[in-house]
Amino acid sequence: MDFIDLQINGFWLFLYLSQVKTPIPVQAESPKGKSECYGVFCLTYDLKAEEETKSWKKLINIAVSGAAGMISNHLLFKLASGEVFGPDQPIALKLLGSERSIQALEGVAMELEDSLFPLLREVSIGIDPYEVFQDAEWALLIGAKPRGPGMERADLLDINGQIFAEQGKALNASASRNVKVMVVGNPCNTNALICMKNAPNIPAKNFHALTRLDENRAKCQLALKAGVFYDQVSNMTIWGNHSTTQVPDFLNARINGLPVKEVIKDHNWLEEEFTEKVQKRGGVLIQKWGRSSAASTAVSIVDAIKSLITPTPEGDWFSSGGDGDYELVKEVIFDDYLLSRIRKTEAELLAEKRCVAHLTGDVSVRKTKSGIAFCDLPEDTMLPGEM
Template sequence: MRLFALFLGTALAFVPQDTPVGVASHSYQPTAAVHGTSSNLRRPSPLSEQGDVCVAITGGAGQIAYALVPLLMHGRVFGEGRKVSLRLLDIEACVGALEGFAMEIQDCNSDLVKEVVATSDPEVAFMGADVAVLLGGFPRLPGMERRDLIAKNVPIMAEHGRALAKCAKDGVRVLVVANPACTNCLIAATSAPSIPRSHFSSLARLDQDRLSAMLAEKLCSEETLEQTSAGARTQEPERQHAVRTRQDRNILQLGPSVRGVYVWGNHSPTMWPDVSGAEAKIDGRWVPLQTALQRHGGLPNGTRLLSPAREDGTALDLDSAWRDWISETLVPAVRERGTKVIEARGKSSALSAANAIANHLKDWLHSSTSGTHAGVSMGVFSDGNPYGVPDDVVFSFPVECGEGRHRILHGFRPDMAMLDESAKELVEERREALETLRESERQALS
């Protein structure tokens, strides 16, 4: 094992491969904390307090980590007054890249970064962690079936779960991003029985963000684009429109802010993007989708949008043309967006994924969404949900959250056929993953 540790504002220490853990000099006191025994670190997490935050990131040499760390080191997630200690974990072959990344973080000279540790040892990475972001996993290679991907990732997630249970703080919160995210989250939690399952979640926010952006783009009518290109001053100051003309299709247009959209189910082609409760911010006010469509020319005045989809009457259904656009264009576009990004740039989403992770963590750990209209999409354990999804799978629901807790929102009337399809897929993934886990445990004992 190699360990590279930077204690920013104090000293630079390199611990060679053969150096025993915990032998750093007293001038590097943070090393003693990183490598202390788990017994003296098993205390509640200080996430709701004003202390430093220890964040472990697996897949630390990857492009998502490279985009995520700047958001952490500039206070985007934990606030502008809280220092972070970063633990970057990757496989042995990537530790050199981790060391270079740690140097770059030091060179940023951020007041909010207390220390950086680059390591290939999960127990070192998770020691004393308040938050763990699991980015690292076996990638899906060309021709690989989803079940093959699950089989490759089960041992990785099981190892990480065991290390979290042994080394992280009692109040650690774990966000799983590596795909298949929902089932990876299940295996990590199963392998860490001492950590409450409510402390685990998987990323669904990126799909929600994609859905919001695509719906916002659709709300931009030709009339709106003409007004924008003419310099109209009716735009919201926090979100400007980019103009796309018929002659130049390479400029993406950004519509008004959208909320009240969710993604249900698995992070897979069975996910269900839900716009039944959508609202758009028009001229500084949140208005129902029907009003927004009429404002932007998407529906003629007087068009009636039928059948509220929530019992409180705040959601709405759409006329047949819009239902067709949603089912035939919007839903497939959200499901396929990741593939389109890969086709366009030769790599998977990184900047947007990092942004979604930061928003997920901020909403989950700090800013409460309770009492707001929107809530957020989050992959959580399905136990006791009101929508008939089988227990013991990780499934994306609309939730309200804050201060490290979450609650599945009630009152929706989702498309049950869509939910059933995704639930069946997750139940099958669970069966395959648990079989793989049991087999690997038997081999370890033999």
């Protein structure tokens, strides 16, 4: 009963959960390298001893992968400034890089030192996820391999899938039992599934795939078309895969509290142009700006985290790829147009799931001779700007 599932969840990845039965046993692996504190962040301190800090909350550990990349270069400074978790929440940043990026990661740690953020009390860097994820209460998984020239989406699913399988195992072994995981690295939905299936001891509801940038872009495009400021658009949902089959839902969205279709009378634009405008945004930005949209992606990660830790404004909602706890929206509506598009992105997610069955422990799927799952993706649905 797919649509019932959809309706009571409001989140997409749930379909996976009801179908994959075989959890993967957790393997103990030998650590490949220590996670080490950096510079001034190696100093000990006592928050309770200082007048300004003794009313602060208990320190939380936030792990970030791809920490030397451009998205992180925006996000880390937002986390450290208190913009995300608030002015009385001290934080420790645990930065995961690679052998190739470890020097750059030191540079990031130096810039964090030089920023003198009072709330930022610890920074450690490392290349072994088992070390870096130790006691993490949040894991923001941003790092992923970009698609190289001539690489098929199936190859990309496999390469990144292996990264997220390993990180899932590491989270399962090292992180807090209630760690919240936000997967940003693409293909984020399937990466989130792989990560979750490899971390059976962490509640499935804690895994999220970032759809918030699409949600924000969709709100902006509706505002532009309606001629209203963007803060008047609410109840936006992104259904399905973060790919060209994704479904920005204008049926349920509202403008000034009214259904979008009552405000924007040009329904042809909604059905034929709106989704494309949202999806092409990343590609247009690369053309204009010469690089991908790191700043607004970081903002959307902040928005997504804030949505998970603060009450949603009365009457509004947000969407996130993942199983849902929180309060699931009941009043979502569907029409034939929306359902047909959701079916298409569902089919794609299920196909991607079959492609990564060797990484999720799903034994019911046909394998190739090399032991990799048989992968049958009919078309290239990578979003422009995310090659």
